Amino acid sequence: MTETREAAPVVAPGHDYASATAAISDVVLRRKPPRAWFVTFGLGFLGVLVLFYTMGVLVLKGVGIWGVNIPVGWGFDIINFVWWIGIGHAGTLISAILLLLRQEWRTSINRFAEAMTLFAVACAAMFPIFHLGRPWVFYWMLPYPSSTGMWPQFRSPLIWDVFAVSTYFTVSLLFWYVGLVPDLATMRDRVKNKLAKVLYGIGALGWRGAASHWERYETAYLLLAGLSTPLVVSVHSVVSLDFAVAQLPGWHSTMFPPYFVAGAIYSGFAMVLTLLIPLRKLYGMGDFITMRHMDNMAKVMLATGLIVAYGYGLEAFTAWYSPSDFEQTLQRTRMHGPYAPFYWSLILCNVLVPQLLWFRRFRSRLAVLWVISLVVNVGMWLERFVIVVTSLHRDFLPSSWGMYTPTIFDISFLLGTIGLFLACLFLFIRVLPMISIFEVRTLVSPNKERGKGT
Amino acid sequence: MAQLFHPSTNPFSKVSIAGLLALVLTGLVLLFVYWRSPYLTGQSVVRAQPVPFGHKHHVEELGIDCRFCHSSVEDSAYAGIPPTETCMTCHSQIWADSPMLEPVRASYRTDQPLAWTRVHDLPDFVYFDHSVHVRKGIGCATCHGRVDQTNLTMKGASLQMIWCLDCHRGPEASLRPREEVFNMAYGGASEELRRQLREQHEVQSMTNCSTCHR
Numbered sequence: 001m002t003e004t005r006e007a008a009p010v011v012a013p014g015h016d017y018a019s020a021t022a023a024i025s026d027v028v029l030r031r032k033p034p035r036a037w038f039v040t041f042g043l044g045f046l047g048v049l050v051l052f053y054t055m056g057v058l059v060l061k062g063v064g065i066w067g068v069n070i071p072v073g074w075g076f077d078i079i080n081f082v083w084w085i086g087i088g089h090a091g092t093l094i095s096a097i098l099l100l101l102r103q104e105w106r107t108s109i110n111r112f113a114e115a116m117t118l119f120a121v122a123c124a125a126m127f128p129i130f131h132l133g134r135p136w137v138f139y140w141m142l143p144y145p146s147s148t149g150m151w152p153q154f155r156s157p158l159i160w161d162v163f164a165v166s167t168y169f170t171v172s173l174l175f176w177y178v179g180l181v182p183d184l185a186t187m188r189d190r191v192k193n194k195l196a197k198v199l200y201g202i203g204a205l206g207w208r209g210a211a212s213h214w215e216r217y218e219t220a221y222l223l224l225a226g227l228s229t230p231l232v233v234s235v236h237s238v239v240s241l242d243f244a245v246a247q248l249p250g251w252h253s254t255m256f257p258p259y260f261v262a263g264a265i266y267s268g269f270a271m272v273l274t275l276l277i278p279l280r281k282l283y284g285m286g287d288f289i290t291m292r293h294m295d296n297m298a299k300v301m302l303a304t305g306l307i308v309a310y311g312y313g314l315e316a317f318t319a320w321y322s323p324s325d326f327e328q329t330l331q332r333t334r335m336h337g338p339y340a341p342f343y344w345s346l347i348l349c350n351v352l353v354p355q356l357l358w359f360r361r362f363r364s365r366l367a368v369l370w371v372i373s374l375v376v377n378v379g380m381w382l383e384r385f386v387i388v389v390t391s392l393h394r395d396f397l398p399s400s401w402g403m404y405t406p407t408i409f410d411i412s413f414l415l416g417t418i419g420l421f422l423a424c425l426f427l428f429i430r431v432l433p434m435i436s437i438f439e440v441r442t443l444v445s446p447n448k449e450r451g452k453g454t
Numbered sequence: 455m456a457q458l459f460h461p462s463t464n465p466f467s468k469v470s471i472a473g474l475l476a477l478v479l480t481g482l483v484l485l486f487v488y489w490r491s492p493y494l495t496g497q498s499v500v501r502a503q504p505v506p507f508g509h510k511h512h513v514e515e516l517g518i519d520c521r522f523c524h525s526s527v528e529d530s531a532y533a534g535i536p537p538t539e540t541c542m543t544c545h546s547q548i549w550a551d552s553p554m555l556e557p558v559r560a561s562y563r564t565d566q567p568l569a570w571t572r573v574h575d576l577p578d579f580v581y582f583d584h585s586v587h588v589r590k591g592i593g594c595a596t597c598h599g600r601v602d603q604t605n606l607t608m609k610g611a612s613l614q615m616i617w618c619l620d621c622h623r624g625p626e627a628s629l630r631p632r633e634e635v636f637n638m639a640y641g642g643a644s645e646e647l648r649r650q651l652r653e654q655h656e657v658q659s660m661t662n663c664s665t666c667h668r
Contacts, residue, residue: 146616147489147612147614148614148615149614149618149619206459
């Protein structure tokens with residue numbers, strides 16, 4: 001499966017406007033979905049059913065069906081929340097920051113990454129809402145003129161989370177949709193089914209490709225990119241404050257925001273690779289998602305992985321250097337306590353294995369890259385497990401120590417959201433172009449100026 | 455290629471943008487109004503009772519004090535609903551044959567209390583104590599309204615949390631001298647007097663969650 005990386009282009013040679021448009025839109029409009037589509041979507045849908053069942057039991061019986069209890073009041077729910085939100089960070093990074101930095105290779109993967117972001121954030125948002133215990137009154141967290149005469153507690157980072165995540169979701173959705181408009185027009189013009197034509201037509205908002213349309217589009221897209229850029233760092237910073245604001249050893253650290261943001265981008269890119277490598281093969285998109293993309297994403301993963309590794313090192317160093325007994329004890333507990341296997345697996349997954357990415361021969365082997373991306377996904381989940389559980393399970397008083405064991409419902413909720421994520425993603429691939437058609441057209445344009453982005 | 459949407463559909467796209475926004479806003483406003491409406495809060499809504507008891511007649515026209523029936527209001531959390539014997543103090547002599555009062559007599563005969571429909575019913579997660587309010591100088595009418603002027607009993611206020619907090623955040627606005635607590639027609643204390651009362655009764659703004667949610 002080795003493909004040479006030497007001078008790998010962003011788009012394989014030999015494409016023109018028509019062939020690029022056809023290759024991408026035909027996936028939706030002309031070609032029958034491959035068998036793997038049905039299998040994966042079926043699995044995803046099964047997961048959705050599991051999710052519904054879990055939610056039903058949860059609403060009927062309450063959070064007691066989970067393994068959380070005092071002292072470990074945050075379990076899988078918060079771990080999964082942070083994990084999903086982190087995965088949702090690749091989308092905006094690729095679309096906004098790489099756009100502003102004029103990295104034109106982003107063009108082939110931004111649509112997909114943004115869609116992935118939306119679904120990941122949707123999965124993430126479910127966890128804190130169901131963690132509330134009474135999810136049907138989740139709107140109490142919003143500031144509105146309520147009959148209780150109370151505002152939410154604005155000094156709590158949990159409320160900042162509400163704003164951070166909902167803003168992130170809204171802006172990501174807008175960004176994704178605005179980027180879709182010209183492509184929806186292409187789909188409208190190419191689709192044969194009458195109903196689909198009308199639906200794509202409504203979505204395309206009357207796009208005719210006029211110069212005035214393009215001018216407004218470019219302005220809107222740049223503005224949205226500017227808006228989302230701070231969100232790339234703000235969302236996970238705020239999520240990290242959920243921990244850092246608390247006074248617990250292992251959480252109360254100024255390092256958390258940058259450390260979390262790096263981890264988020266790390267896991268986001270890992271997830272993009274995990275999904276794109278098989279999809280690229282399945283749909284024969286190798287012409288547009290080339291080895292150049294794989295190589296670049298692997299490098300981003302390596303860089304952010306090193307920042308995360310630095311974070312682990314600094315955590316241990318801070319504990320050692322500090323005069324705080326509690327900090328030191330916690331670090332020792334992480335390394336040698338009952339959850340030590342999780343800690344060392346995390347180091348293996350997030351620090352040791354990704355070092356393979358230094359070498360081109362591993363980066364250019366898709367199978368290796370895919371396995372590494374999976375390992376990083378697992379590693380980032382373990383990181384959140386270690387952060388959430390180890391700090392909580394040893395309270396300041398030994399009399400309040402306790403262990404956390406997830407129940408079957410903890411696990412089914414996680415599997416259920418993975419199912420929802422897959423189902424949404426495969427529906428997206430089925431009905432919308434997974435690669436931005438019009439942006440790829442700019443790349444194959446015969447009179448394209450070099451170095452100029454979209 | 456043929457046109458997908460006829461030009462006559464153009465207004466739809468414009469209207470739908472404003473329309474969607476208007477729909478959401480209208481929905482929110484409706485929800486806001488519904489939540490505060492008497493339909494939901496029961497404020498000023500007369501509930502069916504076994505006997506059509508009239509406060510106006512007993513209080514304003516006959517001049518019976520609140521405490522004659524609600525005897526525990528000064529000393530306990532619960533103001534107290536009078537036992538049938540209290541009714542029979544008078545009604546064994548007055549209107550003793552009235553068919554309207556038959557349930558009262560039946561209750562007296564069978565020793566089964568009258569099952570009044572509760573009008574002011576706070577949720578179970580709210581702790582409320584009448585005695586402290588009375589002692590600090592909050593008049594009956596402040597919360598229950600002019601009971602002396604209503605025939606059939608109804609809620610004087612919404613009893614929503616915002617209504618409790620409105621007073622708890624600035625309690626001196628509702629203070630009156632203790633001897634005026636049961637005076638339904640009290641006109642309101644002067645600012646100077648209210649400040650004095652606040653000092654004298656050590657009235658505090660109690661807005662901790664655990665003041666009411668214990």
